[in-house]
Amino acid sequence: MRALIIDDxxxxxxxxxxxxxxxxxxxxxxxxxxxxxxxxQSGKNIDIALVDWNMPEMNGFEFxxxxxxEHAYDxxxxxxxxxxxxxxxxxxALAAGANEYVMKPFTPEVIMEKLRIFxxxxx
Amino acid sequence: xGDIDDIIRDFLxxxxxxxxxxxxxxxxxxxxxxxxxxxxxIFRTIHTIKGTTGFLGxxxxxxxxxxxxxxxxxLRDGRLTLNAEITSALLAMVDxxxxxxxxxxxxxxxxxxxxxxxxxxxxxxxxxxxxADPKSAALATPPAVMPPPxxxxxxxxLEIPESVQPLGEILVQTGAATRERVxxxxxxxxxxxxxxLGEILVATGAALPAAVQDALQVQTESRTPALSESSIRVDxxxxxxxxxxxxxxxxxxxxxxxxxxxxxxSGFLNTTQRLNLITNELQEGVMxxxxxxxxxxxxxxxxxxxxLATACGKQxxxxxxxxxxxxxxxxxxxxxxxxxxxxxxxxDHGIETPQKRRAAGKSPEGHLLLRAYxxxxxxxxxxxxxxxxxxxxxxxxxxxxxxxxxPDQAARLNERELVNLIFLPGFSTxxxxxxxxxxxxxxxxxKTNIEKIGxxxxxxxxxGQGTTLKIKxxxxxxxxxxxxxxxxxxRFAIPQVNLLELVRVEGEQARSGIENIHGAVxxxxxxxxxxxxxxxxxxxxxxxxELSSQEGPVNIVVLQADDRHFGLIVDEINDTExxxxxxxxxxxxxxxxxAGATIMGDGQVALILDVLGLAQRAxxxxxxxxxxxGDLAAKVESQxxxxxxxxxxxxxxDGRMAMPLSMVARLEEFALSSVEHADGRQVVxxxxxxxxxxxxxxxxxxxxxQNRVSGSTAESVENAKIQVVVHSEQGRSVGLVVxxxxxxxxxxxKIQRHTVRPGTLGSxxxxxxxxxxxxxxxxxxxxxxxxxxxxxxx
Numbered sequence: 001m002r003a004l005i006i007d008d009x010x011x012x013x014x015x016x017x018x019x020x021x022x023x024x025x026x027x028x029x030x031x032x033x034x035x036x037x038x039x040x041q042s043g044k045n046i047d048i049a050l051v052d053w054n055m056p057e058m059n060g061f062e063f064x065x066x067x068x069x070e071h072a073y074d075x076x077x078x079x080x081x082x083x084x085x086x087x088x089x090x091x092x093a094l095a096a097g098a099n100e101y102v103m104k105p106f107t108p109e110v111i112m113e114k115l116r117i118f119x120x121x122x123x
Numbered sequence: 124x125g126d127i128d129d130i131i132r133d134f135l136x137x138x139x140x141x142x143x144x145x146x147x148x149x150x151x152x153x154x155x156x157x158x159x160x161x162x163x164x165i166f167r168t169i170h171t172i173k174g175t176t177g178f179l180g181x182x183x184x185x186x187x188x189x190x191x192x193x194x195x196x197x198l199r200d201g202r203l204t205l206n207a208e209i210t211s212a213l214l215a216m217v218d219x220x221x222x223x224x225x226x227x228x229x230x231x232x233x234x235x236x237x238x239x240x241x242x243x244x245x246x247x248x249x250x251x252x253x254x255a256d257p258k259s260a261a262l263a264t265p266p267a268v269m270p271p272p273x274x275x276x277x278x279x280x281l282e283i284p285e286s287v288q289p290l291g292e293i294l295v296q297t298g299a300a301t302r303e304r305v306x307x308x309x310x311x312x313x314x315x316x317x318x319x320l321g322e323i324l325v326a327t328g329a330a331l332p333a334a335v336q337d338a339l340q341v342q343t344e345s346r347t348p349a350l351s352e353s354s355i356r357v358d359x360x361x362x363x364x365x366x367x368x369x370x371x372x373x374x375x376x377x378x379x380x381x382x383x384x385x386x387x388x389s390g391f392l393n394t395t396q397r398l399n400l401i402t403n404e405l406q407e408g409v410m411x412x413x414x415x416x417x418x419x420x421x422x423x424x425x426x427x428x429x430x431l432a433t434a435c436g437k438q439x440x441x442x443x444x445x446x447x448x449x450x451x452x453x454x455x456x457x458x459x460x461x462x463x464x465x466x467x468x469x470x471d472h473g474i475e476t477p478q479k480r481r482a483a484g485k486s487p488e489g490h491l492l493l494r495a496y497x498x499x500x501x502x503x504x505x506x507x508x509x510x511x512x513x514x515x516x517x518x519x520x521x522x523x524x525x526x527x528x529x530p531d532q533a534a535r536l537n538e539r540e541l542v543n544l545i546f547l548p549g550f551s552t553x554x555x556x557x558x559x560x561x562x563x564x565x566x567x568x569x570k571t572n573i574e575k576i577g578x579x580x581x582x583x584x585x586x587g588q589g590t591t592l593k594i595k596x597x598x599x600x601x602x603x604x605x606x607x608x609x610x611x612x613x614r615f616a617i618p619q620v621n622l623l624e625l626v627r628v629e630g631e632q633a634r635s636g637i638e639n640i641h642g643a644v645x646x647x648x649x650x651x652x653x654x655x656x657x658x659x660x661x662x663x664x665x666x667x668x669e670l671s672s673q674e675g676p677v678n679i680v681v682l683q684a685d686d687r688h689f690g691l692i693v694d695e696i697n698d699t700e701x702x703x704x705x706x707x708x709x710x711x712x713x714x715x716x717x718a719g720a721t722i723m724g725d726g727q728v729a730l731i732l733d734v735l736g737l738a739q740r741a742x743x744x745x746x747x748x749x750x751x752x753g754d755l756a757a758k759v760e761s762q763x764x765x766x767x768x769x770x771x772x773x774x775x776x777d778g779r780m781a782m783p784l785s786m787v788a789r790l791e792e793f794a795l796s797s798v799e800h801a802d803g804r805q806v807v808x809x810x811x812x813x814x815x816x817x818x819x820x821x822x823x824x825x826x827x828x829q830n831r832v833s834g835s836t837a838e839s840v841e842n843a844k845i846q847v848v849v850h851s852e853q854g855r856s857v858g859l860v861v862x863x864x865x866x867x868x869x870x871x872x873k874i875q876r877h878t879v880r881p882g883t884l885g886s887x888x889x890x891x892x893x894x895x896x897x898x899x900x901x902x903x904x905x906x907x908x909x910x911x912x913x914x915x916x917x
Contacts, residue, residue, distance in 0.1 A: 009171050011134035015178045018130070054167040069290075069339050083174055105177025 006036040007052040033058030048077040068097030141168040150425035156205035190245040191216040293338040304329035370703035377724035418446030438488040445495035461569040473510035507591040609695035610658040614729040621734040626679040684738040771865040775820035779894040788851035795843035
């Protein structure tokens with residue numbers, strides 16, 4: 001399983017990366033939507049993308065729209081990483097094709113739970 | 124664990140950078156509370172900090188950031204408008220966050236600071252009274268009022284899916300589908316059709332698959348911004364190493380260039396040329412990577428100014444020009460503190476209170492302008508305020524009170540000198556000691572710090588209208604132009620910034636011009652005493668000062684250190700060169716005489732002289748009072764002279780003679796062999812014309828002690844030179860052959876004894892010695908009666 005972590009904060013990427021590695025994911029990182037899109041376009045097989053909302057160059061919403069405009073990425077699961085102040089944005093992102101969201105801060109268990117819905121979490 | 128440490132380090136790095144930006148943004152925002160993009164950026168910063176701290180378990184930090192975020196989100200959504208109170212509270216929040224970050228950096232923990240009142244304020248300002256007890260808010264995790272909604276709940280709230288509409292729009296616009304069919308498809312989706320819009324349109328035959336593909340393509344392209352250039356973070360240490368390597372490369376290049384001068388092989392020469400060009404470009408490129416815009420330093424100032432102005436009850440608007448002006452990283456670091464000090468000074472001392480400003484007919488808001496620009500390989504930074512300017516009377520008063528200058532001197536100081544008193548150690552004009560300035564450590568430190576990096580500070584004072592401080596600093600300290608000199612067989616580099624001029628004193632002049640006054644060796648340069656340091660002696664290559672007995676020409680490098688001029692005697696002056704500055708090893712680091720080392724083209728090491736250190740060691744840059752006294756003495760001297768410059772010559776009888784400099788067109792030196800005879804007179808070819816010569820020693824015949832007539836001395840004719848003073852009148856010139864040109868003095872012409880010896884007008888005292896004034900016109904008239912007649916006719 002490979003997860004793409006998209007966040008402009010390196011610290012945040014490290015935190016998420018650490019968590020997902022613990023869940024046996026292989027990690028790919030991107031600092032914004034554009035970089036993430038390039039990762040996808042480069043043919044990397046991505047199972048799930050964790051998407052931050054606020055990012056320079058291309059924000060999370062634009063990223064979701066761009067990914068969903070391309071059928072090749074239909075099976076990439078898009079999970080918005082958000083906070084309670086951003087609930088309106090989550091609605092927009094979901095409308096644009098995001099599959100799930102998690103609210104910061106969260107524990108590995110929360111992620112596990114969400115992944116289970118998509119049949120992704122192992123044992 | 125190391126993993127977590129790395130994360131925390133990244134977090135601190137990011138947060139600090141973001142907070143710096145945030146300070147700036149808040150100030151900008153206060154001026155333009157409607158700037159949404161700035162609000163969004165501020166919000167994002169706090170939001171990110173809060174989001175990250177939640178994971179890292181910094182509860183206090185999180186709760187402070189949380190209330191801050193709430194307040195910011197109210198501002199962002201337009202529910203609140205920014206005012207001074209909110210700005211202050213937000214700035215206080217930024218400070219609190221920063222404080223905790225510092226603690227985390229130092230101890231790994233966020234500390235136990237009490238931020239309840241801050242949280243209370245931020246909550247109150249938000250107008251949200253839900254958090255009645257700020258204490259619980261401070262300690263509890265941010266309130267999650269309700270369990271977060273599930274995906275289904277959110278989906279239910281959704282209306283028309285946003286992303287789909289543009290696709291429909293595109294299809295309608297390109298004419299690939301009609302509005303009606305698209306609307307139909309959209310309503311199908313609304314009623315539970317899980318297919319995508321494109322799929323529905325194709326399935327219902329509303330649009331061709333190819334058209335949908337095209338539209339999707341258009342859609343993607345419009346959303347994906349063109350690949351803009353990206354930047355990466357590079358470790359400063361790596362840049363320093365690169366710079367060092369480039370320095371080495373420059374040296375190797377120099378060696379090859381030197382080697383190439385004795386080579387004939389054109390292939391090798393071409394390659395050398397190429398290597399030279401590439402090295403230059405590489406050097407420039409790497410230097411650029413170390414450049415930072417001065418805006419990085421300035422960015423903190425709006426906050427500084429705001430806080431200070433508020434504390435002083437003043438209104439100050441700060442404006443910046445040339446933020447993007449680049450400077451070497453090391454220089455940026457070393458001017459940070461001096462600049463901050465000057466900015467604080469301008470607000471604290473320069474700009475008046477709104478009441479005073481109104482009374483003076485100015486707008487109540489003071490204006491502080493920071494300007495930076497490149498000029499002549501240097502960077503100029505100006506800090507101007509439109510305040511009251513420097514009160515010179517008060518400066519004088521303060522200086523006297525603190526005993527910085529003796530009373531008799533104070534009266535004689537001119538405006539410029541008075542202004543410069545502010546740079547004296549221990550000087551302060553603040554009426555009351557505030558917590559920001561007026562502690563007596565200030566301008567002198569600013570000046571010293573700027574001079575340390577080869578810069579200068581200059582004050583322009585406009586009483587009642589403001590003050591401008593002008594700072595000039597070099598672009599970089601890594602590669603500098605330097606003069607290479609030799610002393611006792613070793614080569615030394617002297618930074619060009621310290622260099623004023625080169626003086627070569629020969630034989631007789633060296634014996635009479637270099638004097639020993641109370642053990643101090645001085646040279647009289649244009650009427651001013653120039654203290655001399657013998658580099659040999661300073662380096663203790665020679666035990667005794669053998670100046671007086673020294674034979675041959677003396678090479679004096681005139682240098683400037685801390686506003687004081689002095690001469691450095693060296694054996695040989697070689698050349699100027701761009702040198703790569705290398706730090707000294709620790710064995711030599713403690714020696715104040717050397718600033719660094721460099722490697723010369725031939726691969727040998729040369730030490731770089733620290734001019735200020737050298738001057739201090741040799742005591743030529745002595746106490747402050749000496750400096751003032753010196754300036755005053757020079758001034759008094761120049762005032763006495765008031766006007767006339769005199770050329771001093773040695774006359775035929777070894778006496779001193781003078782002529783007004785205004786009568787001198789040029790000073791020339793001709794080889795004796797170039798003197799020709801024409802029409803019974805001595806002439807030389809000069810600038811395509813024939814210049815008749817008049818030998819002073821023959822013009823003043825009765826004073827000839829010995830036969831000094833040109834060409835008849837024991838000197839070999841080929842090598843002998845004659846010194847000629849060219850006098851021009853209405854396009855005609857005549858050359859006066861003199862024995863020796865001594866000096867130029869500045870003195871009022873007051874001829875004291877009108878003995879009318881032929882060829883003189885009388886005598887006067889110049890530089891404390893009796894000097895005869897030459898009657899230039901009389902001499903020319905006697906030797907060449909036609910000269911004036913012809914000029915009159917011409």
